[in-house]
Amino acid sequence: MTAKAFAHGWIDENRPRWSEWNRTIWEFGETAWREYRSAEWYAQQLETEGFEVERGSGSMPTAFSARRTRGNGPTIASYAEYDGVPDNCQAADTVERPRDGFSKRAGGHTDPHSALGIATFVGVLAAARAMERYDIAGTLAYFGEPAEKTRGSKPIHAAKGYYDHLDAAISFHPFYMLPLCNTARWDTHCGAGYSWVYRFICDRPETWPGAGSDSPIPASHAAPRAPGAGDAVAQMYLQGKVVRDHIVASGVSWSLNETILTSGQATADNLPSPEGEILYMARMPTVEMAHHLVASLDRIADAVAAMTHCRWERQWVAKSREGLANHAMAALAYENLVAAGPPVFGAEAVARANEMREALGRASIEAPFLPETERLVPPQEAEAALRRMLPETQRHFTSDDYTEYCWHCPTARFYVGRPALAPKPGEGPNPAWVMNALGGISACIDPMIASAAKTVAGTILDLFGKPEVLAEATAEFNARTGGGIGGTRWLAPQCDYAPPIDLGWPEYVTTPRGMDWSIPLR
Template sequence: MSDREDVAARREDAAARWVDDNAGRLSEWTRTIWDKGETAWREYDSAAWYVARLREEGFEVEEGSAGMPTAFAARWSNGPGATAAAYAEYDAVPGNCQAASTRREPRPGLNVHAGGHTDPHSALGTSALGGLLAAKAAMEATGLAGTLRFFGEPAEKVRGSKPIHAAAGYYDGIDGLVSFHPCYMLPLCNTVSWDTHCGAAYAMVYRFACDSPETWLPRTEGQPIPQAHSAVRAPGANDALFYMYNTSKALRDSILPHTGGWSISEAILTAGQATADNLPARLAEIQYILRVPTVEMAEQATLILDRNAAAAAQLAHCGWERIWVSKSRPGLANHAISRMVYDKLAAVGAPRWGEAAKAIAREMQEAVGLAPMAEPFLPDCERLMDPEEAERILRRDLPPSQVNYTSDDYTDMCWHTPTARLYVARPMLSGPPGFAYPDWVMNALGGIAETIDPMVSCAAKTVAHSLLAILGDADLRAAARAEFEERTGGGVGGSRWIPPLCDYAPPIGLRWPEYVTTVRGREWWIPTAGY
């Protein structure tokens, strides 16, 4: 072993010891964020927890970065040198409130319609934080100079914060970034993305407002009430939303391809506009999220949605506006940094689940009517998959012309710094052929310490070792930067570089679901009791 290799090994040993010594804290932190279950753009307690923890660990932290109240940007330096970065996500998903339990039940005091962690972002964020702090400890122990940056990224479920951070320059000047996500589909389990990264996505809200219902019908002589009760006959905002929904079904069902995971989905937002018996609905909002291969395809689909919105508004005597939630770019591969991260994962080894975790998994199998299995977890959870082999399997079902697949907004980071996309197995259960576990099972497994901690430990060590390699290996940085320059046609601003698409303010003023405190106590926006 060369002196350089010996130094790198000592750094990795120090980082691994930090993760092992702090396993209890990492488990506690994961459960803390899990229990908060806050959803997109409203992750107030979760973001505050990260900010406080990072400051306690010596990081400088900018709260509310890029105008997003639940985002942050943290920095710690051990002297002049390279810069490496990672990030946390912490948004949960409405309608997925699940206790850390072996049966289906919401967290105490809530109903199933509240927010809950599905991917789970609770463990995603604490795994990355553990890797960050382990790298910091190793830098201090071995004298490695350099800077660590760590971002708090809200609203990933609507691809929210990263396009905004990117456009504001937060990812500039970084030498390499590690994007960690728990495995969410095979074959991307205990591996790193190779060529096929996530695609483009646009998300927007169309708002319809019926501000002058009294002008729908002309007044007649002798009306006793100037505005006339006949204003109720105005179609109003609900009708505009109905027309928009139905005309845009053609885009969803017929225009976008049915292969390759591309989709358009919609969600009707609650605007809280209860009205009198003689007035139509004044306000209605519907959100669309487009997951498509290219920016050009997203632009074309948006053009169709805009036309539909204009027609719906005209039919229903309303005005309309489009409010951007996200415009994100497709991902950009970087083999140099991706191969390095996979090598670090392979050296750490895939996660392993012990007998306590297996006993919990068997209880869940009984709860859904299955006979308990001796080995209840999918074998893939404890296997490594070389990135090039995962790429080969992934592409078997994709057309050759399709460059990107599925959706996540880490893709915006790829255009500013060499980025690796790491997947580590979350706990997933085996079952008989054709059997599908209900969603609550996967959700619960993400909140139980015995089942989620093995992933957290594995991911934290891998992230830590990868950050240390970026900081300590000049040859790696040079190779990753050269590849970045080649793929972008000259780096940031190059001939093949896609600039940030974000030309909008953070959409924090929309009616996003959240936890509220009233005279009845703290509850989900759908009342907790009596639903």
């Protein structure tokens, strides 16, 4: 038996164990920068498996960096993500309902990062078992990467040097868009992701013109008062939408999303809102375009602050770079995905999917899942389909911060089909709860985890056991960066800020009533 066959067998034999692991992380449903239980769960499991674990790596409380070394050999990395999304609390059920004890406004896994992390974790553990059995030398590096939904931890880890001594990295994500399903990224990688908060502060309302000084109440009910931070946030929201079409030329696929984090308190007594925050997330093809966008919105913030008698601050949440291709790594990952095979959804998964269809008022059918989730797609074929969606000059599309690894070592990015109900003519789109629930139903999500874990394990073992493959990937990395880290075409980390852990991120809290969901002020 080969080391790779042994690893595949270990994954199959341990399915009940890791299936329960996935449900554990999925049920936690923690969100960005507040994944306390999830991070600690991984840290404890890694220590049990013989890894040295640094908790709170990069000064991020819910991050970690773990290593396990056996002899002298290359260092191969992968990582877990474990953040969900607020307002997506869904039970692992075939009907729409939140997890027990919570409202639907609480956190929940969507893509799902719960299965992302468990898949790579199981793959790394299988490789570790094979290294012991077959006396394979090398170091396994495994990172806990919180807050991917805000592009949070990887730019910080990269800037602090955590990736500088890696020889290769493997990035996995559950399928989320066609044609990137059961394939690997080839040329068109994710673009830059920039996220930041504008904070408007009205701390001198008494200096507003016309406020007067003849009342013992700072802002009497009949007196004019400063507009304040609530109005500033509202104007920022509106004016940003007005000018967004004039910031970046048309014909380029990009996006800008915003959400209001906090907006003052106690304004009913004719008091100006003292503080308000609005968060932006920009997904751009390049870092250069992101810088231009931020500068444009900064000018709006200046104008809005002047209008509303506020001052403003910008706090960075993320600056992630665009990706860098590595054909040698993509080919290797896809070769191992072929060996693992795509997901196959069995009779129990089909039955659960049809229960969902019935809950939606639809009839049961023989094949309820999207057929692409069970088909392999060669990377070059997926690349060609992706290019047909984009302008010829656009070289990056969508956003994910795995791209940070790409600039520090040869990196593969691959996708495996996750359970998704197939759209049928005349039925309309599926509501979001359907995809969310499928990520927590073991019979439906476990086939994806198994396929991805085997792909990770096989790719790791090839990188350890085939020096010529790693050498080819390294040579390509050096060529694309103009000499590796610090080379003439290398893009340095953009992160020049502290982890944004002090913002009012939604989180779970424990009260006399039990655990509850909270959206705190900063």
